[in-house]
Amino acid sequence: MNPELKWRYNFLNIFFAVAGLVIIFQTVRLQFIPEADILMDENQDYTGIWAEVYPPRGQIYDRHGQLIAGNHTVYELGLDYHQIEDPHAIAVALNGVLGLDYNEIFELASVPLAADNQYRMIAPAVRSEKVAILEDYIADQKEAEAEGQTHLPSLDGLVFQPYLQRSYPEKDLAANVLGFVSSEGIGYFGVEQYYQNILAGSAKKVWYPNNPNLVGDLPEIPPGANLVLTIDREIQNMVEEALIQAVDEYDAKAGTAIIMDPKTGEILALASTPTIDLNQYWRYAEIYPDASTPFNRAISKSFEPGSVFKIFTMAAALDSETVKPSTEFLDEGAFKIGGITIRNWDLAAWGKQDMTGCLQHSLNVCLAWIGEEMGAETFYSYMDAFGFGHFTGVDMAGEATGRLKAPGDDDWWPADLGTNTFGQGISVTPIQIMMAASSIANQGQMSVPHILHSFVDNGNQYYTHPQIAGQPISKKTARQLSEMLATSIEKEASAAMVDGYRIAGKTGTAEIPTPDGYVRSITNASFIGWVPVDDPHFIVYVWLEEPTPIWGSLTAAPLFSKIVDQLVVLTDLPPDHIRDKITTQ
Numbered sequence: 001m002n003p004e005l006k007w008r009y010n011f012l013n014i015f016f017a018v019a020g021l022v023i024i025f026q027t028v029r030l031q032f033i034p035e036a037d038i039l040m041d042e043n044q045d046y047t048g049i050w051a052e053v054y055p056p057r058g059q060i061y062d063r064h065g066q067l068i069a070g071n072h073t074v075y076e077l078g079l080d081y082h083q084i085e086d087p088h089a090i091a092v093a094l095n096g097v098l099g100l101d102y103n104e105i106f107e108l109a110s111v112p113l114a115a116d117n118q119y120r121m122i123a124p125a126v127r128s129e130k131v132a133i134l135e136d137y138i139a140d141q142k143e144a145e146a147e148g149q150t151h152l153p154s155l156d157g158l159v160f161q162p163y164l165q166r167s168y169p170e171k172d173l174a175a176n177v178l179g180f181v182s183s184e185g186i187g188y189f190g191v192e193q194y195y196q197n198i199l200a201g202s203a204k205k206v207w208y209p210n211n212p213n214l215v216g217d218l219p220e221i222p223p224g225a226n227l228v229l230t231i232d233r234e235i236q237n238m239v240e241e242a243l244i245q246a247v248d249e250y251d252a253k254a255g256t257a258i259i260m261d262p263k264t265g266e267i268l269a270l271a272s273t274p275t276i277d278l279n280q281y282w283r284y285a286e287i288y289p290d291a292s293t294p295f296n297r298a299i300s301k302s303f304e305p306g307s308v309f310k311i312f313t314m315a316a317a318l319d320s321e322t323v324k325p326s327t328e329f330l331d332e333g334a335f336k337i338g339g340i341t342i343r344n345w346d347l348a349a350w351g352k353q354d355m356t357g358c359l360q361h362s363l364n365v366c367l368a369w370i371g372e373e374m375g376a377e378t379f380y381s382y383m384d385a386f387g388f389g390h391f392t393g394v395d396m397a398g399e400a401t402g403r404l405k406a407p408g409d410d411d412w413w414p415a416d417l418g419t420n421t422f423g424q425g426i427s428v429t430p431i432q433i434m435m436a437a438s439s440i441a442n443q444g445q446m447s448v449p450h451i452l453h454s455f456v457d458n459g460n461q462y463y464t465h466p467q468i469a470g471q472p473i474s475k476k477t478a479r480q481l482s483e484m485l486a487t488s489i490e491k492e493a494s495a496a497m498v499d500g501y502r503i504a505g506k507t508g509t510a511e512i513p514t515p516d517g518y519v520r521s522i523t524n525a526s527f528i529g530w531v532p533v534d535d536p537h538f539i540v541y542v543w544l545e546e547p548t549p550i551w552g553s554l555t556a557a558p559l560f561s562k563i564v565d566q567l568v569v570l571t572d573l574p575p576d577h578i579r580d581k582i583t584t585q
């Protein structure tokens with residue numbers, strides 16, 4: 001090695017060795033000098049922890065800017081042991097104002113100040129009006145002391161730390177859409193969970209001294225993004241009221257209702273029972289005790305849909321040219337397929353029918369025959385294209401997929417082709433039905449349902465855009481089927497009809513399977529429809545579980561009519577004859 005380089009290496013080694021010894025010596029010396037105890041005592045105030053601090057959670061609005069989920073200030077109440085003078089007075093005050101146990105508070109307030117006992121949290125989320133009572137007393141105490149008056153019992157040592165807590169000014173309105181936020185700031189269910197990250201924003205690490213008096217101003221953290229939903233507060237409120245009344249009137253176990261724009265997939269209202277005051281989210285386990293009571297039936301509850309499913313079978317048959325609207329079928333009251341015999345809902349034979357008649361009278365026998373004519377491969381390929389057995393992609397947490405059995409599955413049998421054609425032996429969710437039906441109402445194009453209209457972040461508003469999930473049927477098929485459904489409703493004089501508007505839709509009454517088989521006295525009653533037929537603005541689906549009477553025509557259809565009758569008023573949709581005059585001018 002070069003002698004000059006060797007000398008430099010040796011010098012560096014000696015330098016770092018001496019520097020290390022000096023640091024060690026100084027560290028040891030500081031432990032034993034007379035001033036060490038004083039320095040240690042002074043620095044105890046500066047011990048603390050690093051903690052993540054989240055910004056204010058983003059607020060949620062309806063499509064017109066009405067606040068439906070915001071934040072309000074609450075307080076963490078604690079004891080600062082540097083200032084406590086009168087534990088008895090503190091215990092009396094907190095017992096009287098907050099209802100806290102006197103003995104417990106007195107014991108906590110009497111603990112002496114120590115390095116590991118400088119601050120203690122007593123109560124979280126104390127409401128501002130309670131804090132105001134305590135602060136008013138403290139202000140009176142200080143004023144009396146300043147004026148030299150009789151000394152009042154001292155509440156020195158009480159500390160109030162404000163923070164934001166989630167609040168829902170409309171209480172239970174759109175509860176099943178929104179979900180809720182726990183005391184830890186975590187969103188559960190609905191929009192609050194699905195958009196947790198952008199609502200909560202980005203946390204920052206902040207140093208918290210143990211001495212609360214040394215806590216400086218927190219660094220400014222950008223708030224979470226605000227969300228603007230597609231729902232309309234007035235329509236949502238109307239739908240919830242109508243649904244709750246129907247559940248009560250028909251003594252139903254539960255109910256669901258959805259309104260969606262079939263062209264864009266925007267959900268204008270979504271209601272599900274039971275509901276909950278989101279400000280009392282801790283009652284969740286009481287109201288939703290198990291999986292049989294999902295938080296949002298519209299997206300999380302799969303069930304056998306019954307006769308509303310016939311519109312998808314008919315759509316597939318028309319589109320595949322298996323049948324035409326004028327195709328005739330002789331209904332003899334029974335049809336054998338896959339080793340079983342299919343019968344109609346009333347066990348009757350309806351004679352010669354065209355395809356509109358099959359829908360009007362909701363003939364199981366006719367639809368099973370159509371399924372056999374179409375064949376399993378064609379039928380299930382269409383049902384897959386409609387999205388059954390798949391997630392719709394709706395932007396709320398907790399979506400279920402249902403189940404579409406198909407040839408090749410271990411539990412599929414040829415008889416399933418017959419029963420599946422009229423909605424038995426298949427499980428779907430209400431939101432899947434809405435998405436699939438949007439293809440019929442939207443000239444063959446199937447819209448992805450969504451709840452987010454836009455979000456506002458750092459002063460900029462970003463809009464969502466409609467998404468098309470596919471085109472399972474042609475425009476011609478969609479128009480043919482819509483007209484057939486409208487005609488069948490008019491011929492039947494259905495209770496779903498609304499004065500001044502043509503409705504296309506279908507009733508469903510589905511027996512509910514039990515361990516002992518299907519029970520005719522327990523049903524799911526439903527109705528799917530869109531309005532107006534020639535230019536659908538809305539698609540509406542209602543579902544009542546186990547109503548009395550059991551028939552969808554007597555329960556779900558009237559509920560559909562009631563909702564649409566109010567919907568056209570709230571949205572200023574002119575009756576058909578007025579729209580016709582406007583378009584011809």
